[in-house]
Amino acid sequence: MSIPRLYLDQPLEAGREVPATSGQAHYLGSVMRRAPGDAVLLFNGRDGEWEGRIAAIRKDRCTLAPERLARPQAPQADTRLLVAALKRDAMEWVVEKATELGIGLIQPVLTRRSVADRVNTTRLAAIAQEAAEQCERLGLPRVEPARPLPAVLDAWDGIPLLVGAERRESPSLGRVAQGMHAPWAWLVGPEGGFERVELDDLARRAFVSTASLGPRILRAETAAVAGLALLQALAGDWDDQPISIGDRALGSSARAGT
Structure with a gap:
């Protein structure tokens, strides 16, 4: 099962729960049929990529809990x-x-x-x-x-x-x-x-x-x-080492509603 991957414009750190947008909550609950405790991947363009879980979800409200840094933030070439x-x-x-x-x-x-x-x-x-x-x-x-x-x-x-x-x-x-x-x-x-x-x-x-x-x-x-x-x-950056994704499912189709 693919793991939803979401962009959040908020600080990410272990133990600090963050709210999803209403569109993301709808996507996770109504489209992906996810429930509290299910895994998510989170990033914000500053703090790297985090493995986390859904802490709570109800209709258009959802709280996400980052748990472990999976990939540190890499510099973006201009x-x-x-x-x-x-x-x-x-x-x-x-x-x-x-x-x-x-x-x-x-x-x-x-x-x-x-x-x-x-x-x-x-x-x-x-x-x-x-x-x-x-x-x-x-x-x-x-x-x-x-x-x-x-x-x-x-x-x-x-x-x-x-x-x-x-x-x-x-x-x-x-x-x-x-x-x-x-x-x-x-x-x-x-x-x-x-x-x-x-x-x-x-x-x-x-x-x-x-x-x-x-x-x-x-x-x-x-x-x-x-x-x-x-x-x-x-x-450009195509000579860099490819990202190691371990057992992560390929082709994740996470979509943040807007």
Whole structure:
């Protein structure tokens, strides 16, 4: 039987019971059919992952008891995704996959050809939380409100920003990423690509490098995830030792209601 894994924005320590949200209580009691004494896994992005149990549960109320630290908190590499605002389903899919890939910050940007002019940050943050619960991350990515691309670039802190470009003269992303280490960021434009004025603005920024993802034109969501996977493999945390989960059930489908 899979063990529900829940994110709680509260301190976790042995002997200190913490309340679940009403959505989590509903999920544990009505969906998962859990009862007092049943096992849970808890994390908050600061105190590591804890093995615990359900101390009490009733309708939309639940108290959880952390008991033993299972995994200490690991530092989160500074890896970022900047992606032009996409249609809702595509944007939600990108956030889910970026979370699974371990990205630390997700910044939607508004470009001249963006197909959406607003982003539901609250909804995207909930999707990121659910994905983090399922993929055994120890923390959540930060999902920022959508901002115009020039404003994001003007406030940039100088870490390398790799930009997916369709121009043939751009080197491959694999070549650009060789020898790199975090921090880094990956920027993907909208369907139809960046306009020339945006490309010229990017080219003037000392922290920007353009890179190609091959001979085919990719959808924006495909380019976002393909680029992140390559960067994590060559310049991210995929060389670390895999997490030891012992007898823990794989494929936990814990979901925190929102």
